[in-house]
Amino acid sequence: MKKSILVLSGLVIASLLLASCAPQPAGEVAPQKIVETVVVTVEVPGETVTVKPQGYGTIAARVRERGKVVCGVHKELLGFGYLDANGRNIGFDIDLCRAVAAAVLGDAEAIEAVPITAADRGPVLQTGEVDLVTRNMTWTSKRDAEWGNFTWIMFYDGQGFLVRADSGIKTLQDMNGASICVTTGTTTEKNLATAFADANLAYNAVTFEETSAVYGAYEQGRCDVATSDKSQLAAVRAGFSDPNAHEILDITISKEPLTPAVPAGDDQWFDIVKTVMWGMIAAEEYGITSANVAEMKASSDANIRMLLGTEGDWGYTTLGLEADALANVIEQIGNYGEVYDRYFGENGLAFYLPRGMNNLWKNGGLIYAPPIK
Amino acid sequence: MTVAKPPQSERIPPWRDERFLRMGTQIVSSVLMLFLIYWAISNFIAITQQRGMPLTYRFLKEPAGFPISESYIPYDPTMSFGRAFRVGLTNTLVVSITGIFFATWLGFFVGLARLSSNWLVSRIALAFIEFHRNIPLLVLLFIWYFGVFVKLPPVKESITLPGPLYLSQRGLYLTWPRLTETGPLFIAFLTAGIAISVIAFKVLRERRIKTGQNTYYLPVSLALLIIIPVIGWIAAKGKPFWVDVPVLQGFNYQGGLRLSPEFAALTVGLTTYTAAFIAEVFRAGILAVQKGQVEAARALGLPPAQVLSLVVIPQALRVVIPPLISQYLNLTKNSSLALTIGYQELFAIGKVTINQAGRAVPVFLMVMATYLAISLITSGILNIYNRRVQFIER
Incomplete structure (x- = not known):
């Protein structure tokens, strides 16, 4: 009887030891990139050998x-x-x-x-x-x-706003409650959310995946405002049938390199x-x-x-x-x-x-x- | 088995034995299939590890950061990706259920019209069916959205209909009753009233049919239907609702119930497109009912409406349900085209999440699993119904 208890406790200890040695569950280990992105130059007397990682070239x-x-x-x-x-x-x-x-x-x-x-x-x-x-x-x-x-x-570049010249919108505060056309999956979309939340303003986002749909909807009047990088707004405005009916506001809400x-x-x-x-x-x-x-x-x-x-x-x-x-x-x-x-x-x-x-x-x-x- | 086998059967070599060959090809093909699946999964795991993008769903708890234009559950950009996904799911369910409801009825009537003996009615139905069946849904959606709903008058020149109800390119704003604090109490009484009166109607009518006693089933159930909600109204202190009237403030109407043009275009597009197919399904179902059945019903002196509702349609339904299930599933899956016209349903939000969270594979798996679940549940429910209406054959 005593012997069996000894054996048993021995087994328990052994399994505990083993468990502590076992590799940690994968979820807790930070993901490791196998592809290293560093070119390591090793000095070897007489010549320079560049050790190139997998994927190089x-x-x-x-x-x-x-x-x-x-x-x-x-x-x-x-x-x-x-x-x-x-x-x-x-x-x-x-x-x-x-x-x-x-x-x-x-x-x-x-x-x-x-x-x-x-x-x-x-x-x-x-x-x-x-x-x-x-x-x-x-x-x-x-x-x-x-x-x-x-x-x-x-x-x-920086994110700005395109509005109709006769809309009377000049500042961010003027846009409270406006419908805003924006492209999905962009930084623009997030900057817009942040800027309006910070200023405690409400807005109604109208989002499309295709840039053409965004400005098509804006030009037809579905939105009061279109937002994107200023260069893109300038590009789009130039393509409208009457560019002077629209203006890009002097507001920049983000850095867009x-x-x-x-x-x-x-x-x-x-x-x-x-x-x-x-x-x-x-x-x-x-x-x-x-x-x-x-x-x-x-x-x-x-x-x-x-x-x-x-x-x-x-x-x-x-x-x-x-x-x-x-x-x-x-x-x-x-x-x-x-x-x-x-x-x-x-x-x-x-x-x-x-x-x-x-x-x-x-x-x-x-x-x-x-x-x- | 005592029957002696033909002696030569023992001598059939395995490569000529049909049973062996059948079993063999099945084993080989399933091994190949398993190997292919194994290879695909291990390749996927290897590549995600190599690129440092392990398959985790922890990002679902991070704040989403992007706005969603319409949502039936509370949402703002500070909420998580998981929440945004649920918003997408509810949006998909809302548009699918609305679409299935209207497409079924529209399809049913167009299908009947197609069979009408009136030349004009039948031709109009034919034109409707052929127009919608032969144009891609995406094109129809663009026509409905950019060609119709966005072309409505600007918000400040809204069409005002009694209600008040305002129709503009920003959507349809309806005056809408909203529940007050005591509202749920009234709703509970209302539901109970409807349920009790329906049960009373059925039980009393059954008794009337069986015993021939006059049970006054109609007046009794109607009285129950009125009295119980009235008690609820009094319990709710006479104010279970308040009326939310849309008012033009600044750029848009505030208050009321808003149906966006994106939702409207998607619902109308999906409904008409699917209705064209459903019409053909119903037509096939009705034509499948044997001519003798209609003739017999007429010979019994049933009026045309009863011939249809008591003889033709119940039998047509048996044929109709299996193809109808496919149309419902198609409608649900086709709702993913909404991302092109700005209605943010499951797939649109999935795509945004991929971009904002940088996790393509986990999100695609989630989207696929969700569509699969919706489809399986839909066809599961309809299959149960199908089994109930089928002939029990001996």
């Missing part, structure tokens, strides 16, 4: 194999992503996609523009369905954590896209344009010669690019200012939008890039 490889950069874009937002009279995708965002194609494949036309809705932006990045999302997308910490890697802010993003897990591709964006900004700083890029290759400024690939390495060997990758971008697409003016300049294709925060840092704006060297 896969996107550029598939882009080269396919011969095309696949971008998630907007197809009906004037100025940013839309179709011209011949059905060709054009716009500020599309040009950023074309710039990447010019750098990687040498041909700005080698893109495939996949139209996606606002609500699709996260999923296409998470699944890696596209190589790049250039679709009027605000960079937030949560999206960065969950969706993919945000590259570089290319457009500083519009940023192209890439799927997580491939740091080489992340770096390539960032460098292309920097190259366009730097080119404007140095005064390199699509017209003078050929003569600039022999410039007396070493910085310019570096950027255009005539001498030195700005990192292209590690990124797997040609020396003239950035020169191709400037030649085929132009520098940042050229792209901006192409759509939003005084004689732009879309509508006139003063550069404001989107001016170069030298000119009092926020557009700034690390040196290309």
Whole structure:
């Protein structure tokens, strides 16, 4: 009898010990990313060996194999992503996609523009369905954590309000009880909720998934107010039958840094896209344009010669690019200012939008890039 | 078994034995199927772990942060994603139940009209059916929303109907009775009154039929129907309701009951579209009733209305219910197209949640499971009813 009790208690203790050694339930362990996003450089005497994590270089490889950069874009937002009279995708965002194609494949036309809705932006990045999302997308910490890697802010925007000029609405308080048209699945929707809750105002949200439906409903009078990023409102207003009957209020309720993003897990591709964006900004700083890029290759400024690939390495060997990758971008697409003016300049294709925060840092704006060297 | 087997049966090799082959193919295909399912699930788990997006539902407790334009349960953006999901579910249920109710009646009458001997009535019904059956529902919804309901006059020039009832592009605002504190008491009396009078009617009529005694079943049940709610009215101190009249304040009407143009467009679109199919179902059901049944009923001297209600329809129902179930399920599932016209039902809210919470797979699983549950419950209930009305065959 005593023996059996001993054996039994021994068993109990043993099982307790085992249980304490057993791995914790999966739910309590913080999720671990298997794909590490750090390039670790190990110094080995005599030569430098770069330890590349899994996934490194896969996107550029598939882009080269396919011969095309696949971008998630907007197809009906004037100025940013839309179709011209011949059905060709054009716009500020599309040009950023074309710039990447010019750098990687040498041909700005080698893109495939996949139209996606606002609500699709996260999923296409998470699944890696596209190589790049250039679709009027605000960079937030949560999206960065969950969706993919945000590259570089290319457009500083803020959320505003579009109203009828004869509505008498001037301030946020005037909008108490108004019906407001908004796109679902956007930061806009959340900013609106926060701004009205903070001001203790009531409103009636009318939400659609398609941007065209939002402004269609607004123009027909379903809503008193439409809200979105100011650039988008300016784009939409320009497309109305009578733009002067509508005005954009001088209220900004949010920061909207519009940023192209890439799927997580491939740091080489992340770096390539960032460098292309920097190259366009730097080119404007140095005064390199699509017209003078050929003569600039022999410039007396070493910085310019570096950027255009005539001498030195700005990192292209590690990124797997040609020396003239950035020169191709400037030649085929132009520098940042050229792209901006192409759509939003005084004689732009879309509508006139003063550069404001989107001016170069030298000119009092926020557009700034690390040196290309 | 004492019957001797044919001796050669022992010699049939397994690859020629039909039973073996049948069993074998079934085993192989089910193993393949199981392997495919296993592969899909393990692949999914591996990828979600690799991307650091494990399948958890903890985000449901986080604040949703987005507004929902109409809700039948209290909701504001500070409430959780789970709450928003429930709002979507109730919105789906409301629009589905309304749609099923109207589509059944409209479909029934159109189906009858289609069979009418009046040429014009029958052709109008045919045109209605063919128009709605041959245009995609999404197109119909856009026509109803952008072409009709948003084209109504602006809110300040609302069409005023007696009630008062205001119709504008912002929706239909109705004067609506709302319960006061004593309201629930009155409602309880009202329900009890209806239930008791129905029971009294049935019991007393049964007795009348069985014994031939005059039980005054009609006056008794009517008296019960009136007296019990009146007691309730007095118990509720004469004020179970207050009248909520919509008043134009600022941009919109405040108060009253509001039916949004999004809800209206979706309900009308779903109703007319599904009614066209239901009409054909009813027509098929009625035509399936044997001609002899109608002739016999007429020979007995039943008037046309009774031929229809006592002979044709009860028999047609037996044929009609199974295809009717599919139409109800279709209507419920088609309500997910609402996200294009701004009515926020289950799928629309699911899509917003995916975007705001960044959790695609868990939300899609939830949405799928919810639609599945709604559909199974609907067809379960109707199957029970179907079993009750079927012939009991010997």
